[in-house]
Amino acid sequence: MATPVLDKVEAEAAESPYITVTFRIRRFNPEVSADAVWEDFHLEIDPKERVLDGLHKIKWDLDGTLTFRRSCAHGICGSDAMRINGKNRLACKTLIKDINPEKPITVEPIKGLTVLKDLVVDMEPFFQAYRDVMPFLITKDTNEPTRERLQSSEDRERFDDTTKCILCAACTSSCPVFWNDGQYFGPAAIVNAHRFIFDSRDEAAEQRLEILNDRDGVWRCRTTFNCTDACPRGIEVTKAIAEVKKALITRRY
Amino acid sequence: MSTTETPAPGIGPVEGESLYTVDNPAPLIEAPRQRTKKTPKSTRGNFEMAAWLFMRLSGIVLVVLVIGHLLIQLVLDGGVSKIGFAFVAGRWASPFWQVWDLLMLWLAMLHGANGLRTVINDYAERADTRLWLKGLLYTATVFTILLGTLVIFTFDPNIR
Ligand code: HEM
Ligand code: SF4
Numbered sequence: 116m117a118t119p120v121l122d123k124v125e126a127e128a129a130e131s132p133y134i135t136v137t138f139r140i141r142r143f144n145p146e147v148s149a150d151a152v153w154e155d156f157h158l159e160i161d162p163k164e165r166v167l168d169g170l171h172k173i174k175w176d177l178d179g180t181l182t183f184r185r186s187c188a189h190g191i192c193g194s195d196a197m198r199i200n201g202k203n204r205l206a207c208k209t210l211i212k213d214i215n216p217e218k219p220i221t222v223e224p225i226k227g228l229t230v231l232k233d234l235v236v237d238m239e240p241f242f243q244a245y246r247d248v249m250p251f252l253i254t255k256d257t258n259e260p261t262r263e264r265l266q267s268s269e270d271r272e273r274f275d276d277t278t279k280c281i282l283c284a285a286c287t288s289s290c291p292v293f294w295n296d297g298q299y300f301g302p303a304a305i306v307n308a309h310r311f312i313f314d315s316r317d318e319a320a321e322q323r324l325e326i327l328n329d330r331d332g333v334w335r336c337r338t339t340f341n342c343t344d345a346c347p348r349g350i351e352v353t354k355a356i357a358e359v360k361k362a363l364i365t366r367r368y
Numbered sequence: 369m370s371t372t373e374t375p376a377p378g379i380g381p382v383e384g385e386s387l388y389t390v391d392n393p394a395p396l397i398e399a400p401r402q403r404t405k406k407t408p409k410s411t412r413g414n415f416e417m418a419a420w421l422f423m424r425l426s427g428i429v430l431v432v433l434v435i436g437h438l439l440i441q442l443v444l445d446g447g448v449s450k451i452g453f454a455f456v457a458g459r460w461a462s463p464f465w466q467v468w469d470l471l472m473l474w475l476a477m478l479h480g481a482n483g484l485r486t487v488i489n490d491y492a493e494r495a496d497t498r499l500w501l502k503g504l505l506y507t508a509t510v511f512t513i514l515l516g517t518l519v520i521f522t523f524d525p526n527i528r
């Protein structure tokens with residue numbers, strides 16, 4: 116049984132869940148300076164809120180020039196991948212209490228892509244690699260959608276993991292091979308190729324495998340597992356890449 | 369701000385002084401490297417796959433060769449103290465050890481060279497740097513393989 120005194124203390128604590136958190140944000144504006152700088156913002160915020168809520172507070176109440184992408188705010192659209200405390204995550208899926216709010220929370224744009232302003236990067240090379248693997252159903256004879264294309268649940272299960280991708284680029288921009296020169300196809304393109312290569316209804320697996328047999332294709336993967344760690348959808352990215360490598364070898368020899 | 373225009377209602381003046389004007393535009397952000405018409409088409413082929421497979425297969429063989437080599441040279445039968453001209457001459461009298469060392473030389477050199485080629489590809493950012501580092505690597509590799517092979521085949525135990 117709690118004493119009345121304790122109840123009161125608890126009630127007071129519950130009244131103010133707010134704590135002071137420092138957001139240390141990597142700012143870049145090419146019209147002001149050629150260099151990116153760190154800027155600190157101090158917020159009163161409930162630690163059960165997300166990093167995205169913190170960014171909103173800054174943009175709406177403190178500094179309207181802060182620029183970042185977000186759309187759904189619920190981990191679906193994949194537009195707010197950023198480097199938070201040195202790790203790629205979705206700002207809308209990261210709770211402040213989970214990333215040690217005692218210390219300043221660093222927020223940077225994802226690496227390996229040109230920064231346009233603050234946290235916004237040019238996603239074009241990322242989507243170029245995605246388009247290159249032909250991420251759409253290809254069938255040889257019947258292209259018209261005349262009837263349902265049936266598939267057993269086991270066949271569907273085969274590529275289930277890679278259907279979950281939201282194209283946030285957290286994986287590709289966490290890959291040290293991609294950081295080097297941006298020519299590597301990157302984990303996300305391979306994940307999305309995997310989704311069709313192992314789909315029993317699709318008939319262009321051979322073409323996609325050939326595309327990924329490129330000098331900058333799957334063989335540049337060094338198995339660092341950064342992509343698997345980064346994926347906000349929990350996709351086993353490195354495993355998917357390994358399966359594509361294996362398919363390339365076993366389907367030929 | 370030298371403008372005297374009154375902005376449309378609801379739009380405040382731009383905060384701060386802009387560094388750039390029409391005559392002095394903001395720096396252009398370079399387009400990221402993309403696969404354009406200029407980038408080589410012939411980047412496909414089975415070389416990278418072969419290299420990848422070779423690393424794994426040669427690795428497996430190297431485990432046996434290198435551990436055997438280290439045991440014989442450094443651990444068994446008195447360890448390092450026994451190594452001398454006579455010991456090497458004795459081993460190379462047998463074709464078995466000649467083949468062993470030759471295989472180890474070739475596999476380790478090609479494996480190591482291909483590994484370093486990967487490292488160069490992963491770390492060197494400029495095309496020039498890559499070219500020079502790889503040139504150096506290939507020269508050193510070919511030199512070492514040829515010299516080692518020459519020694520194994522022409523070794524003369526009676527040399528004075
Ligand atoms: C003892 C048995 C060995 C095994 C099982 C082995 C295995 C491997 C494998 C599988 C890789 C590829 C790693 C990747 O693709 O990410 C590799 C890379 C490499 N190996 Fe070996 N190796 C062995 C011995 C050697 C020796 C004797 C040398 C030196 C002559 C060497 C030098 C390298 C280098 C420089 C790399 C590149 C490192 C990297 O890619 O990060 N290895 N090794
Ligand atoms: S695989 Fe995961 S990390 Fe990569 S783009 Fe898709 S959802 Fe994002």
Ligand code: FES
Nearest residue numbers: 188190192193207
């Ligand atoms: S805003 Fe859509 S995924 Fe985060």
